[in-house]
Amino acid sequence: MSVFDGLKFRKVSSPIHNLDPRIKFIYVIAIFISAILFHQILPLAILLLIQLPFVFLARVQKQWIRSLRGAAFLATFIFIINILTKFFYNNWTLTALDIETAIGMTMRFIVLVESFSVFFLTTSPDYLGLALEQSRMPYEFSFAFTTAVRFVPVLAEEAQTIMDAQKARGLELEKGNILKRIRNYIPILIPLIVSAIRRSLELAEAMESRAWGAAKKRTNLYLLKLHKGDCILISVTALILLVTIYVRLFLFSSIPLMNELISRLI
Amino acid sequence: MSIIEISDLVYTYPGASKPSIDGLSLNIEKGDFVLITGPSGCGKTSLCRTFNGLIPHFYSGELKGQIIVAGQNISGKKTFDLAKHVGLVFQNPENQLFALSVEKDVAFGLENLGMSRDEMRKRVDWALNLAGIYDLRERSPHEVSGGQQQRVAIASVLAMQPEIIVLDEPTSFLDPLSAERIFEVIYKLNQEQGITVVLVEHRLDLTVKYANHLVVMDKGKICFEGNPRDLLCNEEISRIGVGIPKATLLYKKLKAAGFDINKQIPLSSDEIADQLLKVLRP
Numbered sequence: 001m002s003v004f005d006g007l008k009f010r011k012v013s014s015p016i017h018n019l020d021p022r023i024k025f026i027y028v029i030a031i032f033i034s035a036i037l038f039h040q041i042l043p044l045a046i047l048l049l050i051q052l053p054f055v056f057l058a059r060v061q062k063q064w065i066r067s068l069r070g071a072a073f074l075a076t077f078i079f080i081i082n083i084l085t086k087f088f089y090n091n092w093t094l095t096a097l098d099i100e101t102a103i104g105m106t107m108r109f110i111v112l113v114e115s116f117s118v119f120f121l122t123t124s125p126d127y128l129g130l131a132l133e134q135s136r137m138p139y140e141f142s143f144a145f146t147t148a149v150r151f152v153p154v155l156a157e158e159a160q161t162i163m164d165a166q167k168a169r170g171l172e173l174e175k176g177n178i179l180k181r182i183r184n185y186i187p188i189l190i191p192l193i194v195s196a197i198r199r200s201l202e203l204a205e206a207m208e209s210r211a212w213g214a215a216k217k218r219t220n221l222y223l224l225k226l227h228k229g230d231c232i233l234i235s236v237t238a239l240i241l242l243v244t245i246y247v248r249l250f251l252f253s254s255i256p257l258m259n260e261l262i263s264r265l266i
Numbered sequence: 267m268s269i270i271e272i273s274d275l276v277y278t279y280p281g282a283s284k285p286s287i288d289g290l291s292l293n294i295e296k297g298d299f300v301l302i303t304g305p306s307g308c309g310k311t312s313l314c315r316t317f318n319g320l321i322p323h324f325y326s327g328e329l330k331g332q333i334i335v336a337g338q339n340i341s342g343k344k345t346f347d348l349a350k351h352v353g354l355v356f357q358n359p360e361n362q363l364f365a366l367s368v369e370k371d372v373a374f375g376l377e378n379l380g381m382s383r384d385e386m387r388k389r390v391d392w393a394l395n396l397a398g399i400y401d402l403r404e405r406s407p408h409e410v411s412g413g414q415q416q417r418v419a420i421a422s423v424l425a426m427q428p429e430i431i432v433l434d435e436p437t438s439f440l441d442p443l444s445a446e447r448i449f450e451v452i453y454k455l456n457q458e459q460g461i462t463v464v465l466v467e468h469r470l471d472l473t474v475k476y477a478n479h480l481v482v483m484d485k486g487k488i489c490f491e492g493n494p495r496d497l498l499c500n501e502e503i504s505r506i507g508v509g510i511p512k513a514t515l516l517y518k519k520l521k522a523a524g525f526d527i528n529k530q531i532p533l534s535s536d537e538i539a540d541q542l543l544k545v546l547r548p
Binding site: 125129146147149153154205206210211212213214215216217221222 | 364390423
């Protein structure tokens with residue numbers, strides 16, 4: 001079950017959770033673009049620090065750190081690959097500058113991961129579905145999305161039941177080599193898929209019975225409205241974008257490198 | 267006035283060799299509380315599916331005979347048109363709730379109908395209150411109990427303000443106490459809102475006291491039909507596999523032993539207790 005725990009969203013109320021998901025998404029995209037525009041450590045470090053107030057306001061530090069820890073493996077991988085290519089490319093030599101570029105690349109990746117994780121940690125799937133619906137997406141898409149999210153815990157529970165039932169009949173899941181272990185899961189998957197199909201038929205029946213497809217234009221119980229917080233976030237996003245573009249266009253070459261800063265200090 | 271009129275219905279599922287409903291005629295009056303019972307596989311569920319046109323529109327297959335629901339012949343109507351008149355509640359509460367909050371689920375049908383937000387709000391609150399789940403409106407359907415889920419399903423059907431509510435074994439996933447609460451909600455709707463109720467149920471013990479029209483089905487046909495008190499006197503009914511209420515059984519046994527405690531056949535333990543008390547403490 002623990003695998004699916006991460007997908008369960010707990011309803012929390014915080015200034016960040018209550019923000020309009022569309023605005024939050026624009027903000028994430030802005031951070032994304034900014035991160036791609038720079039490779040130096042200094043601006044990337046600033047972008048990284050900008051996220052912190054969000055994390056603390058939303059009180060999702062624990063989950064956030066967990067998601068960063070999940071990204072740590074990939075980040076290390078990116079760092080090593082960068083170092084190695086530089087190393088081989090420059091005939092088996094490595095300069096301090098190379099290490100700085102490698103760190104910059106890794107940080108860029110971390111900025112991308114953490115901004116997206118802040119978005120997903122603070123946006124309820126319900127809200128996300130609503131945002132999809134109200135940004136003129138066909139309703140079928142957002143319905144498919146929210147229904148999928150809704151049925152994750154249900155299917156997880158069912159998988160557990162089937163696993164228990166098959167184990168009770170003598171199925172040994174943790175036996176043999178990797179290929180054998182994968183094959184062990186077939187008696188779990190087949191009943192799970194069959195029951196999911198049956199479930200989907202019942203769902204379709206229930207949808208039909210509740211006037212699915214009656215009106216051409218569907219209405220919605222909730223309406224997403226922009227509040228004060230959303231306006232602040234829009235301004236913050238605009239500011240970040242403006243500063244990014246300005247720095248990139250006019251000050252790009254004068255961004256100090258860590259190497260220079262350190263050598264100047266020494 | 268009949269609200270559901272079925273005449274000479276024969277229905278075969280696609281690919282099935284013999285019909286699931288085999289020559290069935292039924293009249294249901296407006297305001298009735300109809301209880302349909304019978305052994306598994308007797309066609310109860312298929313019959314329920316015809317009320318809002320799931321059969322034949324969703325399931326296809328072969329349908330003969332005529333079904334008129336709320337003055338409309340279902341063969342010419344789409345299921346979503348009939349959904350305004352007939353609300354269907356299914357067996358498994360989990361598979362009829364789609365949204366991530368109770369409130370949104372109750373609003374689902376109304377959203378489909380394209381209702382305005384203010385009207386929708388009013389109807390949703392009304393339905394939530396009637397089903398007694400107003401406090402749960404912001405919870406997620408999968409975190410509430412099975413009984414509460416089934417009440418959400420009832421509320422979501424109620425919000426569309428249908429004239430008829432059809433419940434297909436709504437309590438088979440529930441414990442007896444939650445089941446009883448569901449039946450009380452349904453009975454209240456029938457009595458106070460005048461909604462016609464069609465309930466499919468095995469547990470006559472819990473339900474027959476609410477019904478004024480009992481239908482016993484077997485092999486795609488109706489075997490017995492009428493007032494529950496008259497029907498339960500019939501000896502043949504227990505041979506089909508209908509669970510006769512314990513109170514009625516006790517009454518019959520006493521009668522067979524020569525103690526006819528009352529003219530009226532009891533349907534619930536309360537009734538038989540009253541009758542026995544009258545005899546024991548005259």
